[in-house]
């Protein structure tokens with residue numbers, strides 16, 4: 126064993142051997158389902174205190190003192206706007222951060238996508254440790 130191999134993690138064969146990968150356009154084929162109703166119900170409702178902020182869904186300015194609903198990413202929308210939005214899809218209209226859904230297939234797809242991203246990251250790190 127040369128020193129070279131000490132960088133290789135034990136499970137590298139599992140990583141490289143797993144050659145499954147999503148087509149680049151998978152995201153446009155697989156339609157995101159609505160956000161989970163139980164998650165949406167529990168989104169915090171906040172009072173708008175800052176002047177001049179607008180709801181990106183309806184493009185209207187928030188009235189100071191009115192209520193808005195806040196996504197986990199801290200983006201805020203009118204309650205009725207975001208409820209309508211999240212009944213169609215599960216991601217924030219501004220940053221596309223996703224909320225959990227009740228769709229088993231889609232949740233599985235998300236998990237696989239995450240694993241794939243992690244795998245690419247690991248291979249990149251490995252490549253860097255070998256060739257830099």
Ligand SMILES: [Zn+2]
Pocket residue numbers: 180181182183184185202203206
């Ligand atoms: Zn709105």
Ligand SMILES: [Zn+2]
Pocket residue numbers: 196198199200217218219220221222
């Ligand atoms: Zn957001």
